[in-house]
Amino acid sequence: MEIYRAHVLVCTGTGCTSSQSPKIIEEFEKYLKANKLDNEVKIVKTGCFGLCAEGPIVVIYPEGAMYTMVKPEDVKEIVEEHLLKGRLVKRLLAGNKELKDSVKPIEQVEFFKKQKRVALRLCGVINPESIDEYIAFDGYKALAKVLTEMKPEEVIDEIKRSGLRGRGGGGFPTGIKWEFAARSQDTEKYVCCNADEGDPGAFMDRSILEGDPHSVLEAMTIAGYAIGASQGYVYVRAEYPIAVKRLNIAIQQAKEYGLLGKNIFGTDFSFDIELRLGAGAFVCGEETALMTSIEGHRGEPRPRPPFPAVKGLFGKPTLLNNVETYANIPTIIRNGAEWFASIGTEKSKGTKVFAMGGKINNTGLLEIPMGTTLREVIYDIGGGIPNGKKFKAAQTGGPSGGCIPASKIDTPIEYDTLVELGSMMGSGGLIIMDEDNCMVDIAKFFLEFTVDESCGKCPPCRIGTKRMLEILERITGGKGEEGDVEKLEILAKNIKASALCGLGQTAPNPVLSTLRYFRDEYEAHVRDKKCPAGVCKSMLNYIVDEQRCKCCGICARNCPVNCISGQKGVPYKIDQEKCIKCGTCLEKCPFKAIFKNA
Amino acid sequence: MKSIAELEEIRKRTLEQIGLRENNEKMRIVVGMATCGIAAGARPVMNTFLEELKKRNINNVSVTMTGCIGICRLEPIVEVIEPDGSKVTYVKMNPEKAARVVAEHIVNGRVCIDYTIGAEEKNK
Numbered sequence: 228m229e230i231y232r233a234h235v236l237v238c239t240g241t242g243c244t245s246s247q248s249p250k251i252i253e254e255f256e257k258y259l260k261a262n263k264l265d266n267e268v269k270i271v272k273t274g275c276f277g278l279c280a281e282g283p284i285v286v287i288y289p290e291g292a293m294y295t296m297v298k299p300e301d302v303k304e305i306v307e308e309h310l311l312k313g314r315l316v317k318r319l320l321a322g323n324k325e326l327k328d329s330v331k332p333i334e335q336v337e338f339f340k341k342q343k344r345v346a347l348r349l350c351g352v353i354n355p356e357s358i359d360e361y362i363a364f365d366g367y368k369a370l371a372k373v374l375t376e377m378k379p380e381e382v383i384d385e386i387k388r389s390g391l392r393g394r395g396g397g398g399f400p401t402g403i404k405w406e407f408a409a410r411s412q413d414t415e416k417y418v419c420c421n422a423d424e425g426d427p428g429a430f431m432d433r434s435i436l437e438g439d440p441h442s443v444l445e446a447m448t449i450a451g452y453a454i455g456a457s458q459g460y461v462y463v464r465a466e467y468p469i470a471v472k473r474l475n476i477a478i479q480q481a482k483e484y485g486l487l488g489k490n491i492f493g494t495d496f497s498f499d500i501e502l503r504l505g506a507g508a509f510v511c512g513e514e515t516a517l518m519t520s521i522e523g524h525r526g527e528p529r530p531r532p533p534f535p536a537v538k539g540l541f542g543k544p545t546l547l548n549n550v551e552t553y554a555n556i557p558t559i560i561r562n563g564a565e566w567f568a569s570i571g572t573e574k575s576k577g578t579k580v581f582a583m584g585g586k587i588n589n590t591g592l593l594e595i596p597m598g599t600t601l602r603e604v605i606y607d608i609g610g611g612i613p614n615g616k617k618f619k620a621a622q623t624g625g626p627s628g629g630c631i632p633a634s635k636i637d638t639p640i641e642y643d644t645l646v647e648l649g650s651m652m653g654s655g656g657l658i659i660m661d662e663d664n665c666m667v668d669i670a671k672f673f674l675e676f677t678v679d680e681s682c683g684k685c686p687p688c689r690i691g692t693k694r695m696l697e698i699l700e701r702i703t704g705g706k707g708e709e710g711d712v713e714k715l716e717i718l719a720k721n722i723k724a725s726a727l728c729g730l731g732q733t734a735p736n737p738v739l740s741t742l743r744y745f746r747d748e749y750e751a752h753v754r755d756k757k758c759p760a761g762v763c764k765s766m767l768n769y770i771v772d773e774q775r776c777k778c779c780g781i782c783a784r785n786c787p788v789n790c791i792s793g794q795k796g797v798p799y800k801i802d803q804e805k806c807i808k809c810g811t812c813l814e815k816c817p818f819k820a821i822f823k824n825a
Numbered sequence: 826m827k828s829i830a831e832l833e834e835i836r837k838r839t840l841e842q843i844g845l846r847e848n849n850e851k852m853r854i855v856v857g858m859a860t861c862g863i864a865a866g867a868r869p870v871m872n873t874f875l876e877e878l879k880k881r882n883i884n885n886v887s888v889t890m891t892g893c894i895g896i897c898r899l900e901p902i903v904e905v906i907e908p909d910g911s912k913v914t915y916v917k918m919n920p921e922k923a924a925r926v927v928a929e930h931i932v933n934g935r936v937c938i939d940y941t942i943g944a945e946e947k948n949k
């Protein structure tokens with residue numbers, strides 16, 4: 228059997244035959260021969276393809292290209308372009324030109340309309356493992372400009388004027404931080420990048436490192452020039468293997484291009500960056516603990532002052548910024564401070580990236596101009612709450628932050644407005660909650676996290692948060708006592724005032740902020756032994772509505788602990804002693820005959 | 826890197842390669858390969874594109890990856906970018922859909938409308 232590299236299928240059904248397909252076959256034979264392709268390409272006469280309106284039809288394999296309304300005079304082009312040179316003849320392809328207009332460009336999808344991308348500029352646009360693609364989109368231009376046209380003071384001034392504030396949680400003005408580090412006199416200084424990202428549910432920094440690692444490297448190099456450092460460290464958690472891999476590739480590529488290393492752009496400025504992997508402890512995101520960890524010690528915080536800008540890594544002046552903070556820098560340098568300052572509000576400039584999750588239709592990563600309201604984020608970008616439920620509260624700032632209740636949904640998202648509401652911007656975790664979320668349970672969740680993650684160095688955090696958690700467990704367990712809420716408040720106040728580092732100082736925030744807006748829920752738990760949202764299991768019963776029960780037995784068959792009994796004609800009953808309140812019966816009942824009694 | 830001219834050189838060359846300039850014939854398939862994409866199954870999707878293109882002897886289409894574009898809910902996300910820069914965004918992809926995109930869109934220029942982000946939005 229002869230092997231052909233391509234097959235030309237020509238329709239010889241009635242329709243196509245009447246529109247000249249025999250002539251087309253002749254033409255193919257002629258031109259294949261003329262191009263000496265007749266031994267490589269086989270012509271096959273086929274039956275009807277069913278697309279008679281667009282006939283004559285020619286299909287070429289292996290590509291599977293379908294040419295429609297082919298005329299004898301097109302054959303020469305098909306042979307020479309497609310079969311000889313391997314290029315499709317676009318104008319003859321079936322296509323769907325008229326339909327193409329109805330394909331929405333991604334930018335016009337609701338999710339993207341209100342977003343503005345600065346830090347995420349190239350995420351999802353370039354190949355993160357290609358330095359060339361980063362350069363193609365103006366990458367390393369800012370570094371070139373800084374090294375060849377600007378003095379360190381001018382760089383710092385540009386950042387100051389841009390109004391950029393730290394995106395890692397604290398919101399400290401970045402330019403001022405750079406200035407402090409630049410002013411400290413020492414032979415060695417360091418630039419660090421905080422990529423620890425410990426907030427549960429947050430993945431902003433991971434996405435930047437995975438999608439655009441060079442932007443962070445470029446920014447750190449700029450920072451090195453501005454403060455007079457020649458060594459940088461990225462502290463990234465080992466649980467981010469893809470980010471680590473792409474950072475390593477990026478560093479390698481930058482070194483090969485001489486964008487890291489000695490005499491960058493032929494100047495006498497030299498800079499190197501290394502990775503340090505963290506084991507994923509929340510406290511290692513705190514700046515002093517992070518540097519202790521880079522030094523090779525157990526990641527525990529130490530008191531400040533001295534601040535890192537004076538005495539940081541290895542006892543030397545150190546600049547530490549968050550991943551997203553850095554990701555803004557190259558664009559600020561390229562477009563200018565004024566451009567950046569024109570985005571956002573009076574006191575919060577630029578944009579903020581959020582990782583939105585929880586009870587929201589469009590979970591994902593978004594970047595909005597500062598000052599966008601929570602309502603716009605939830606309903607325009609987020610697409611609203613699933614299943615027609617009511618929005619109850621949004622949690623920002625993770626275990627250090629708090630809740631914004633539905634009544635404040637029109638508050639613009641800015642550093643200061645969020646603090647006024649008893650929450651905080653945080654690093655960008657944004658958890659949306661609906662009417663089915665119990666706020667006491669949420670507070671308990673975050674406190675469990677801090678109790679787990681407390682490093683144990685200082686007693687207020689180690690012991691105090693544990694005591695708070697015990698009280699919360701009591702309350703949600705249906706054993707709350709009169710005075711518990713007040714005890715929580717006293718503990719919270721004292722822990723905030725006396726803990727060593729930010730972890731302990733902010734740990735009570737989720738409790739305080741839920742108390743501020745949802746005190747009645749705490750009281751319902753304590754006084755009436757009721758969980759209004761129907762979440763806390765100890766205060767919850769699943770009950771069969773005898774009127775509605777059709778005695779089908781589906782609930783009993785699905786119950787994992789066999790605590791439902793009944794038979795044909797006799798409504799089913801749940802043994803409350805044995806019930807583990809898993810909710811399976813309620814989910815499975817086809818007649819909605821089982822309900823929760825909270 | 827010794828000079829800005831060198832940087833500019835790379836910039837221009839790459840722009841040409843990735844087809845953001847006219848007179849480029851290359852089509853690009855870009856697969857979202859951040860953690861969210863990979864977790865949703867982007868690797869087999871990417872492999873299917875490579876296999877299908879190879880099977881069909883198509884050499885003028887590049888397959889590359891990119892980071893997270895934000896709508897993690899709709900991953901794996903694939904963008905097909907025409908030489909003129911216009912693009913079609915496919916969402917919730919899997920290997921079967923990828924094979925169909927090659928057969929219909931890449932080869933025959935017929936967009937698989939039902940896999941696009943616009944169709945997904947309408948269905949909500």
Ligand SMILES: Cc1cc2nc3c(=O)[nH]c(=O)nc-3n(C[C@H](O)[C@H](O)[C@H](O)COP(=O)(O)O)c2cc1C
Nearest residue numbers: 393394395421424425512513514548549552729730
């Ligand atoms: C317990 C704790 C955890 C923290 N975790 C992070 C983190 O994961 N990433 C981060 O950038 N900053 C984190 N921070 C804030 C850092 O200490 C520091 O303020 C920040 O990295 C400075 O960068 P910025 O000014 O660019 O925001 C944490 C702080 C505390 C108290």
